[in-house]
Amino acid sequence: SQKIEQNSEALNIQEGKTATLTCNYTNYSPAYLQWYRQDPGRGPVFLLLIRENEKEKRKERLKVTFDTTLKQSLFHITASQPADSATYLCAPGKNYGGSQGNLIFGKGTKLSVKP
Amino acid sequence: NAGVTQTPKFQVLKTGQSMTLQCAQDMNHEYMSWYRQDPGMGLRLIHYSVGAGITDQGEVPNGYNVSRSTTEDFPLRLLSAAPSQTSVYFCASGRPGTNAFFGQGTRLTVV
Numbered sequence: 701s702q703k704i705e706q707n708s709e710a711l712n713i714q715e716g717k718t719a720t721l722t723c724n725y726t727n728y729s730p731a732y733l734q735w736y737r738q739d740p741g742r743g744p745v746f747l748l749l750i751r752e753n754e755k756e757k758r759k760e761r762l763k764v765t766f767d768t769t770l771k772q773s774l775f776h777i778t779a780s781q782p783a784d785s786a787t788y789l790c791a792p793g794k795n796y797g798g799s800q801g802n803l804i805f806g807k808g809t810k811l812s813v814k815p
Numbered sequence: 816n817a818g819v820t821q822t823p824k825f826q827v828l829k830t831g832q833s834m835t836l837q838c839a840q841d842m843n844h845e846y847m848s849w850y851r852q853d854p855g856m857g858l859r860l861i862h863y864s865v866g867a868g869i870t871d872q873g874e875v876p877n878g879y880n881v882s883r884s885t886t887e888d889f890p891l892r893l894l895s896a897a898p899s900q901t902s903v904y905f906c907a908s909g910r911p912g913t914n915a916f917f918g919q920g921t922r923l924t925v926v
Contacts, residue, residue: 734914734915741920743907743917743918743919743920744915745917789857789858803907803915804860804874805850805858807856808857
């Protein structure tokens, strides 16, 4: 069956450092992968989408890579800030061009950035 | 635009009661989805719809019914609530080729 693993349940880093979160998937070949941020008591918020033919995508301090050979995506936050503390979810998608409503999510990594 | 609106925000049910969780979106999105989120389990897909009149099951559909009579609304029905359905429920919507937009969630407790 399809499986999505995010590297750890929790990641603690110091302010100013780069946070790197990992998303591994098995038993399927997604055409794209999305990353979301979720704050306590709120719904997930979309951050970035990367397609299978893209190696890397950037948005301000965020960078996502997608390695279809390793079946892995890395999500980087550079110059991290305490405001970046949240749970980050990855969601590989099977339908090319975007979700058709049946996105499957990893369990998430809770990032804590200490001042 | 209000985005994705879920009601109610909180609900307590007794075992065996029925209720409907409401979800509405005003962005003219084609697809809508329902997820539940439990500690240690992440977001799990219950049901989804790619357009009015079309619905399909996700990972955990048992105990839940949906219908999609309009583009805007996608209600989730619990016919006979069970304690195992205690969870936080999220509705999402989007267009093919774009990301999902989530509501703020409904926290349901079944006693």
